[in-house]
Amino acid sequence: MKIALLGNPNTGKSSVFNLVTGLRQQVGNFPGVTVEKKTGTLQIEGNTYTLIDFPGTYSLYPRSKDEQVVYSVLSDNEAEDYPDLVIVVVDQSNLERNLFLFSQIYDLGLPTLMVLNMTDLAMRNGIAVDVDQLNTFFPSAQIVSTNARVGMGKERLMMAIADMANATLEKRNPIPLCPVDDVSCQEQEAEARYTFIKQIITASLSKVEKEKKASVSKLDRLFVHPVLGYIIFAAILFIVFQFIFAFAAVPMDFIDSGFAEFGNWLSDSLPTGVFSDLICQGIIPGIGGVLVFVPQIALLFFFISILEETGYLSRVVFIMDRLMRPLGLNGKSVVPLMSSVACAIPGVMATRTIADWKERMITILVAPLMSCSARIPVYTLLIALVIPKTTILGIFNVQGLVLFGLYSLGLVSALLVAALIKLIIKSRDKGFLMLELPSFKSPRWGNIGITVWEKVKVFILDAGKVILAISILLWALATYGPSESMRNNIAKAKNESKELNLTKEETNQRIASAKMESSYIGHLGHFIEPVIRPLGYDWKIGISLITSFAAREVFVGSLSTIYAVNETDDVNKRLIDKMRAERRADGTKVYTLAAGASLMVFYVFAMQCMATLAIVKRETNSWKWPLIQIGFMGALAYFGAMITFYTLS
Amino acid sequence: MSAKLSDLKNGNCATVTSIEDSSIRLKLMEMGLMPGREITVLFRAPLGDPIAIDVDGYILSLRLDEASMIQVEEHSFAFA
Numbered sequence: 236m237k238i239a240l241l242g243n244p245n246t247g248k249s250s251v252f253n254l255v256t257g258l259r260q261q262v263g264n265f266p267g268v269t270v271e272k273k274t275g276t277l278q279i280e281g282n283t284y285t286l287i288d289f290p291g292t293y294s295l296y297p298r299s300k301d302e303q304v305v306y307s308v309l310s311d312n313e314a315e316d317y318p319d320l321v322i323v324v325v326d327q328s329n330l331e332r333n334l335f336l337f338s339q340i341y342d343l344g345l346p347t348l349m350v351l352n353m354t355d356l357a358m359r360n361g362i363a364v365d366v367d368q369l370n371t372f373f374p375s376a377q378i379v380s381t382n383a384r385v386g387m388g389k390e391r392l393m394m395a396i397a398d399m400a401n402a403t404l405e406k407r408n409p410i411p412l413c414p415v416d417d418v419s420c421q422e423q424e425a426e427a428r429y430t431f432i433k434q435i436i437t438a439s440l441s442k443v444e445k446e447k448k449a450s451v452s453k454l455d456r457l458f459v460h461p462v463l464g465y466i467i468f469a470a471i472l473f474i475v476f477q478f479i480f481a482f483a484a485v486p487m488d489f490i491d492s493g494f495a496e497f498g499n500w501l502s503d504s505l506p507t508g509v510f511s512d513l514i515c516q517g518i519i520p521g522i523g524g525v526l527v528f529v530p531q532i533a534l535l536f537f538f539i540s541i542l543e544e545t546g547y548l549s550r551v552v553f554i555m556d557r558l559m560r561p562l563g564l565n566g567k568s569v570v571p572l573m574s575s576v577a578c579a580i581p582g583v584m585a586t587r588t589i590a591d592w593k594e595r596m597i598t599i600l601v602a603p604l605m606s607c608s609a610r611i612p613v614y615t616l617l618i619a620l621v622i623p624k625t626t627i628l629g630i631f632n633v634q635g636l637v638l639f640g641l642y643s644l645g646l647v648s649a650l651l652v653a654a655l656i657k658l659i660i661k662s663r664d665k666g667f668l669m670l671e672l673p674s675f676k677s678p679r680w681g682n683i684g685i686t687v688w689e690k691v692k693v694f695i696l697d698a699g700k701v702i703l704a705i706s707i708l709l710w711a712l713a714t715y716g717p718s719e720s721m722r723n724n725i726a727k728a729k730n731e732s733k734e735l736n737l738t739k740e741e742t743n744q745r746i747a748s749a750k751m752e753s754s755y756i757g758h759l760g761h762f763i764e765p766v767i768r769p770l771g772y773d774w775k776i777g778i779s780l781i782t783s784f785a786a787r788e789v790f791v792g793s794l795s796t797i798y799a800v801n802e803t804d805d806v807n808k809r810l811i812d813k814m815r816a817e818r819r820a821d822g823t824k825v826y827t828l829a830a831g832a833s834l835m836v837f838y839v840f841a842m843q844c845m846a847t848l849a850i851v852k853r854e855t856n857s858w859k860w861p862l863i864q865i866g867f868m869g870a871l872a873y874f875g876a877m878i879t880f881y882t883l884s
Numbered sequence: 885m886s887a888k889l890s891d892l893k894n895g896n897c898a899t900v901t902s903i904e905d906s907s908i909r910l911k912l913m914e915m916g917l918m919p920g921r922e923i924t925v926l927f928r929a930p931l932g933d934p935i936a937i938d939v940d941g942y943i944l945s946l947r948l949d950e951a952s953m954i955q956v957e958e959h960s961f962a963f964a
């Protein structure tokens with residue numbers, strides 16, 4: 236049996252969901268659309284029920300992409316997720332507005348269960364609801380009171396569900412909905428509903444009038460203060476990113492070296508051959524390349540969901556909205572852009588809360604310009620390679636300053652590009668905010684844990700598929716090549732190694748390097764060399780740029796293979812030594828300051844992430860936007876790198 | 885005194901009299917903001933925009949150009 240869970244935003248709907256389903260949850264999508272669908276199962280007296288969590292809305296008529304699904308599922312009894320029973324979470328402290336959605340749903344004629352939530356808040360505000368009176372207005376509905384945040388009312392709720400499920404679920408005659416695009420019909424309906432709701436409120440709500448009807452809380456005075464508000468937000472951002480980078484480093488190193496060790500061990504124990512190579516060089520590094528970002532993503536969402544649960548995040552939206560608007564963005568763009576510092580994939584997904592189409596598109600387009608964590612290994616390697624380890628003014632570490640500069644370049648270009656796109660994209664609608672600022676609450680760790688777990692799962696499954704597929708494809712391109720040149724090059728490498736009296740290991744590395752050069756990817760590298768020469772790159776860098784399309788950090792691994800550096804050693808140090816020694820045909824150094832800086836700028840701008848492109852395609856439902864993204868980011872990268880190279884050389 | 889919601893000062897109370905016919909009117913109504921509703925301006929963002937108002941016990945934030953579409957009748961008293 237399918238049960239739909241609906242309600243206004245900020246009514247504690249997800250607390251109710253977590254309360255009855257616990258960890259038996261799954262995240263997927265509603266069929267045909269890209270709206271996240273959480274389903275959970277609950278068992279009562281041996282019967283299993285499926286609970287489907289719908290996005291929080293104020294009305295059945297949608298105003299954002301997320302909300303469309305509520306109308307489309309509930310207005311179509313053939314829909315896959317059409318429920319047998321509906322649970323509507325109602326915030327008691329705000330009954331009038333909440334009854335609007337409830338009465339709409341009740342009129343659909345489905346068996347309806349009202350969960351009167353937030354009893355504590357209502358009590359504090361001096362509001363008392365006469366449940367029996369309320370029930371007379373909705374005679375077929377059942378009403379249960381809960382305080383889901385503290386776990387109160389679980390048994391009552393479960394029993395009510397079982398009761399309703401066991402009774403013959405009779406559908407009442409539905410009162411038809413307005414067509415989704417007929418606004419005047421909907422406005423008439425809204426007026427009629429509020430007249431009806433007024434009667435309900437008069438009959439069933441008693442409110443102790445206080446002297447002050449409304450007051451501004453101390454926390455709000457602080458968080459929206461003209462000066463302190465921004466200082467607090469900046470401080471919170473600083474602390475969050477400090478924690479992310481400090482705490483994530485340990486598990487990331489562990490995952491990274493763990494997968495490298497495992498790959499090596501497996502390649503030693505499996506019989507040599509294509510199959511073993513595919514597993515050890517294609518699949519395992521591919522999986523490792525996905526999992527290595529999990530610690531950062533988990534930590535980021537841990538902090539974001541604390542900020543969200545407490546109600547602080549909506550204040551951030553509130554104070555940032557005016558600043559973001561000239562750039563074509565929305566206060567709600569702040570969270571997607573923040574998330575993109577860890578990874579653009581959850582960032583792009585987080586734009587769904589932006590109701591305005593144009594503001595959402597701009598946010599999606601510029602999010603990948605924020606420096607994500609996959610760029611860190613590239614930056615680290617290049618900075619160590621070409622930036623001297625000195626300090627200026629005695630305190631500022633130059634290498635650190637360059638890293639800071641790269642992050643700032645990403646942020647500033649994201650904002651500038653947004654302002655530019657704003658002038659280009661046409662939109663019929665004016666953007667709007669209309670955001671509820673929920674009351675402050677202390678975070679519920681259970682809810683936060685579940686959110687983090689879900690975000691990580693979505694990342695692994697969504698991004699993982701793409702990254703893994705690309706890794707395998709790139710492995711194939713790097714392993715196979717026109718057989719003649721492959722044979723010749725390998726033979727040459729073997730002969731050279733013999734002449735130089737190299738050890739077996741060094742010989743193998745040389746062969747691997749020769750194989751890569753004569754593989755399809757090696758040919759591709761040579762092929763694009765004329766195009767990237769103005770940026771200061773040679774074909775070896777070209778190979779690494781191509782392989783970076785799987786994920787940017789693959790850059791380091793590819794260079795290691797090309798320069799025949801053993802993966803398990805202190806890769807960076809030995810790789811840097813080899814790269815420093817690398818000369819062009821005319822004897823000049825390849826990795827000069829100019830070439831290194833040009834590469835850094837290239838990685839700030841270039842859209843080298845297939846997984847992000849796939850997500851953008853999914854979220855925008857067309858290839859148009861990801862292609863535009865590749866185009867403008869590629870142009871920025873190419874010309875930015877060229878200017879850098881010529882300025883510095 | 886008749887005014888636009890966007891012109892009210894912090895702490896001012898008013899009753900909504902009408903909302904300009906626009907794409908946001910329905911959305912405002914669905915969020916409980918319709919003619920006859922008493923509202924109080926609570927605070928505003930550092931640059932004066934958006935503003936936060938009390939609508940029957942919850943806080944709604946609106947951009948100034950959204951608020952300028954809402955006509956209100958200002959009450960003579962205000963809370964401190």
